[in-house]
Amino acid sequence: MKQIKKISKRNISRSSLAVRRIGGYALRPLLTALSLCIVVIFSDSCTKTLELAPVSSITSANYWKTEGDVLGYMIGIYSKFRSTMNTTFYMEDRGDSFDPGLHQGMSTAWTQNLTENSAPSWVNFYNLIHHCNLLLKYVDGIRFGDQSTKDRVMAEAYFIRAYTYFYLIRSWGDVPLVLTPTESDDQPLLARSPATEVMAQILKDIQSALSLFPEQGYVNKSRASAPAAEALLADALIWKAKVLGGGAADLNGAVEALDKVIPTASLLPDFSDIYSTDHRNNSEVVLSIYFQKDESGHSYGYYLKPNGALVNDAVNKDDIPWAESAARSQYAPSASLEAAFDVNPADKRKAASMVKGVRSDGSLVGVFDNKLKGTLYPDGRIFDCDIIIYRLGGLLLLKAEALAALGKVSQALVPLNKVRNRAGTGDYTGQTDKKTLEKEILQERFRELYAELKRWPDLVRFHKEGVINLYQVVPELSGKQVPLFFPISRAAHSLNPKLDQTEGYPAF
Numbered sequence: 001m002k003q004i005k006k007i008s009k010r011n012i013s014r015s016s017l018a019v020r021r022i023g024g025y026a027l028r029p030l031l032t033a034l035s036l037c038i039v040v041i042f043s044d045s046c047t048k049t050l051e052l053a054p055v056s057s058i059t060s061a062n063y064w065k066t067e068g069d070v071l072g073y074m075i076g077i078y079s080k081f082r083s084t085m086n087t088t089f090y091m092e093d094r095g096d097s098f099d100p101g102l103h104q105g106m107s108t109a110w111t112q113n114l115t116e117n118s119a120p121s122w123v124n125f126y127n128l129i130h131h132c133n134l135l136l137k138y139v140d141g142i143r144f145g146d147q148s149t150k151d152r153v154m155a156e157a158y159f160i161r162a163y164t165y166f167y168l169i170r171s172w173g174d175v176p177l178v179l180t181p182t183e184s185d186d187q188p189l190l191a192r193s194p195a196t197e198v199m200a201q202i203l204k205d206i207q208s209a210l211s212l213f214p215e216q217g218y219v220n221k222s223r224a225s226a227p228a229a230e231a232l233l234a235d236a237l238i239w240k241a242k243v244l245g246g247g248a249a250d251l252n253g254a255v256e257a258l259d260k261v262i263p264t265a266s267l268l269p270d271f272s273d274i275y276s277t278d279h280r281n282n283s284e285v286v287l288s289i290y291f292q293k294d295e296s297g298h299s300y301g302y303y304l305k306p307n308g309a310l311v312n313d314a315v316n317k318d319d320i321p322w323a324e325s326a327a328r329s330q331y332a333p334s335a336s337l338e339a340a341f342d343v344n345p346a347d348k349r350k351a352a353s354m355v356k357g358v359r360s361d362g363s364l365v366g367v368f369d370n371k372l373k374g375t376l377y378p379d380g381r382i383f384d385c386d387i388i389i390y391r392l393g394g395l396l397l398l399k400a401e402a403l404a405a406l407g408k409v410s411q412a413l414v415p416l417n418k419v420r421n422r423a424g425t426g427d428y429t430g431q432t433d434k435k436t437l438e439k440e441i442l443q444e445r446f447r448e449l450y451a452e453l454k455r456w457p458d459l460v461r462f463h464k465e466g467v468i469n470l471y472q473v474v475p476e477l478s479g480k481q482v483p484l485f486f487p488i489s490r491a492a493h494s495l496n497p498k499l500d501q502t503e504g505y506p507a508f
Contacts (some may be wrong), residue, residue, distance in 0.1 A: 301372025314357035
């Protein structure tokens, strides 16, 4: 593969950038890491490698000088974006997608054991936001050879900041809103801003991105684009409508945005090809996060797979995506997921999503994910499936959801049936009253988007709308009163006393 030359480390004086508390956590900017060597795909046939200077030897004053500085930093942002999003903890574990696997214990999110002592940290999200803020601050003063390149990189930074804040409000609800980089010790600590205020900024950032993208299509599906921004806009507006007190205008805006992105993609005939590493960034993908062997480590699919020793007595071992190392079998596809598939035995997605290991006597070894299989190389399996942020199957169901919420039942059936027919289950023939159809769309998203980091926010949206009772859907929430958003840890509060505890947890 063609590679660009590595940028040599600059001989500049070392200076210490301030360690700053964002949201109560110690945060050191990306430029203070020891060193950073990032490999990011820029095209389906070209890997570009860039080595950034050690952070401790760079200051903002002498780094932001050239177009190359900005483009190199943007690669660093994408690398941070990948590592931050590479987890099921926030968007899957609290739902009903997983049962316990064979090897590891379940997360505190899965057990719903959420207290001030077990609260997750949002430091990585704010670290990512900091880098976007830093780039957006300094890029204006830098001359580019081509204005469209400058516009595109700014649009990408606005997109990633918007997506990260969207992640935060879906996880914690109210969160601190930080729009400038933290470059000194004298900046005040911030309280949590209302989620509605953060959503307003998310929508503003998306519009900024849309105004800057030089093209309406794709340059590379592993980079943010105008279609990806339209997808994020629709996603955010539906959340606003259902969770944050919005209304019909938001739902109609979501449909409008989806009508712009949907024509830019097409459904693959074979569902199993979507995550195949032989079909990366295929026609269905709108935005993905790229993975590659020996470059980025494993994607989160390895949590769902067994090592060879666990399945040695399975007569169908060769049908199971096992690995000798880096496979944990922490989670298994849930009984709830299997039941959702079994409503229609013709559903082709079941075999592409889960596989059972069985012994010669017919007894069960275990149930394993069959979607994020990675690649079987001569030296073993590597879980290098891309993380797909948005794809057409999910966006069609988002459109069906928005239309159904608007009471436009007959219109909602059109995108719903496109997804069903690809799955082999045919047109929906059940009851078409608003609530029944909305429940069906939720279950269709379960079958279509299993393990794609969508289930928990899906459940929250439909719960808030009154379509389901989430506490009756998720087994680990039965009989509990755990709030839908994560708590703030006491340690975070001690660093930033302005942080109030999430509603529903004991106050500090």
